[in-house]
Amino acid sequence: MSVASHLLFLACVALASYAQNLTGFAFGLILLGLTAVLHLASLGDVANVVSVLVLVNAAITFGRTRPQLAWPVFGPALAVSQLGVGAGVALLGWFSAQQVTLLRFLLGCAIVVCACMLVLRASARARQSGLPAFLFFGGVSGVMGGLFASAGPPMVYHLYRQPWPADMIRHSLIVLFAANAVLRLALVLAHGQFSMTALWLTLEALPLVTGLTWLARRHPSRLPIEHVRRAVFVLLLVAGLALVLPPVLSLLA
Numbered sequence: 001m002s003v004a005s006h007l008l009f010l011a012c013v014a015l016a017s018y019a020q021n022l023t024g025f026a027f028g029l030i031l032l033g034l035t036a037v038l039h040l041a042s043l044g045d046v047a048n049v050v051s052v053l054v055l056v057n058a059a060i061t062f063g064r065t066r067p068q069l070a071w072p073v074f075g076p077a078l079a080v081s082q083l084g085v086g087a088g089v090a091l092l093g094w095f096s097a098q099q100v101t102l103l104r105f106l107l108g109c110a111i112v113v114c115a116c117m118l119v120l121r122a123s124a125r126a127r128q129s130g131l132p133a134f135l136f137f138g139g140v141s142g143v144m145g146g147l148f149a150s151a152g153p154p155m156v157y158h159l160y161r162q163p164w165p166a167d168m169i170r171h172s173l174i175v176l177f178a179a180n181a182v183l184r185l186a187l188v189l190a191h192g193q194f195s196m197t198a199l200w201l202t203l204e205a206l207p208l209v210t211g212l213t214w215l216a217r218r219h220p221s222r223l224p225i226e227h228v229r230r231a232v233f234v235l236l237l238v239a240g241l242a243l244v245l246p247p248v249l250s251l252l253a
Helices: 003-023 027-038 043-061 071-098 100-119 131-148 152-159 166-190 196-218 225-252
Strands: none
Touching: 003 027, 003 196, 003 225, 027 043, 027 100, 027 131, 027 152, 027 225, 043 071, 043 100, 043 131, 043 166, 043 196, 071 100, 071 131, 071 166, 100 131, 100 152, 100 225, 131 152, 131 166, 152 166
């Protein structure tokens, strides 16, 4: 990567981190989408960077706080999600070797869905969902976490429909993301798929993400949250469509 590419990558990290701090949503997909559109690094390398940063975020969050979790339903969902991570990592290895274009297309689809979920408000249920629903969304989140290191959208949508306290929802998501990131990194390292490029990009991004997270907590943004959501929606939609449309148009040509 050239110096300009590294600077562009850091700009993408800053934008993704800023959006995450304002919305609590989709850091991984924003970073993956922007770097894929700009062809800054391989999806596998950026996904590895995201996995490490997810763990750092969890460590910062739970440094002095014990997570509040609904274990009877969250525990089984977490276990199924871990199985999904294994499947997702296996799919990533196959796609990266055989079908890079299809992988970029799937990432674009995931980003577009994520963008729509950001602006569609999930109405809270009067009663907690049953265990099968938690298992389903946990499994889908795990596959996305294995593929793109971004397990967020399915579980974010599902948990925000539960009649749970806000802290329990937030803690559940962070624990799920962190557990998936640990397993994903273990699988990637075991197969020798964590490259030096991913290591250097992680070292570049780490102080920037940590600093922006600290700054966001010390000086919360005064921007209306709806305006922020719309801006992130447009950003995600543009990035997603930029990945989805080229292969579709080439097939139609």
